[in-house]
Amino acid sequence: MTDGHGSLPEEMGEEFWNERYRSSERIWxxxxxxxxxxxxxDLVPGRALDVGSGEGADALWLAARGWQVTAVDISSVALDRAAAHAAEAGEGVAGRITWLRADVTRWAPPTPGFDLVTAQFMHLYPNPRARLFAGLAAAVAPGGEFLVVAHHPKDLETGVPRSPVPELFYEGDAVTGALAEGEWDVLVDDVRTAEQTVDETTHTVHDLVVRARRRA
Known part of the structure; x- marks a missing residue:
């Protein structure tokens, strides 16, 4: 994964991310x-796995809608901050979230068991990325969904601040290639654009969105 400031994956272990979160009261x-x-x-709430949960905004949103969420991140600082945000939201939200510190390139979720697995902006080199996506897909229960959102390679052409390593960016086949043949329906494989202002400069950003449902 990258932080959008040019750092490379091999530099970005737990201590990197702890220092990154300590640098500001809120990163995201x-x-x-x-x-x-x-x-x-529109999905019926069930069990969700939020991978790379950061300060917890996605996990809190899911929990507020009734999901039981396992939120995983490498940074203990981020998880402590996320848990504090959840406590502010009340027991009805906080009680639905389990916070788990793990390096997802080495951790394997229980399989299968989740009605939704979501990975937002996980930018790794191809081999660990393929292993991660295969493991996450295996964690989706029959009838459940796998959602991946990432910076698309087109962002390297627009001038938006991104890591200068092209191998960290990918298209939809990097996700769909991790899905067991005959077991999945790909519902979305799309590139979506939006305007984003970074350091007072407005860029067109391109987000890859892949959503697949495991056949029951």
């Missing part, structure tokens, strides 16, 4: 990812 917006909202707001 505090709002759930717009693609997560668009793709899951």
């Amino acid at each position: 917006s505090g709002r759930p990812n717009r693609h997560l909202v668009a793709e899951t707001e």
Whole structure:
């Protein structure tokens, strides 16, 4: 994964992310990812796995809608901050979330068991990325859904601040290629654009959105 400031994956272990979160009272917006909202707001709540949960905005949004959420991140600072946000939201939200510190490139979720597995902006080199997506897909229960959102390679052409390593960016086949043949229906494989202002400069950003449902 990358932080949008040019750091490379091999530099970005637990201590990197702890220091990154300590550098500011809030790193991310505090709002759930717009693609997560668009793709899951009509789903019946069940068990969700939020991978790379950061400060917890996605997990809180899911829990507020009735999901039982396991939220995983490498940073203990981020998880402590997320748990504090959940406590502020009340027991009805906080009680539905389990916070788990893990390096997802080495951790395997229980399989299968989740009605929704969501991974937002996980940017790794191809081999660990393929292993991660295969493991996450295996964690989806029959009838459940797998949602991946990422910076698309087109962002490297627009000038938006991104890591300068092309191998960290990918298209939909990097996700769909991890799905067992004959077991999945791909519902969305799309590139969506939006305007984003970074350091007072407005860029067109391209987000890859892949959503698949495991056949019951």
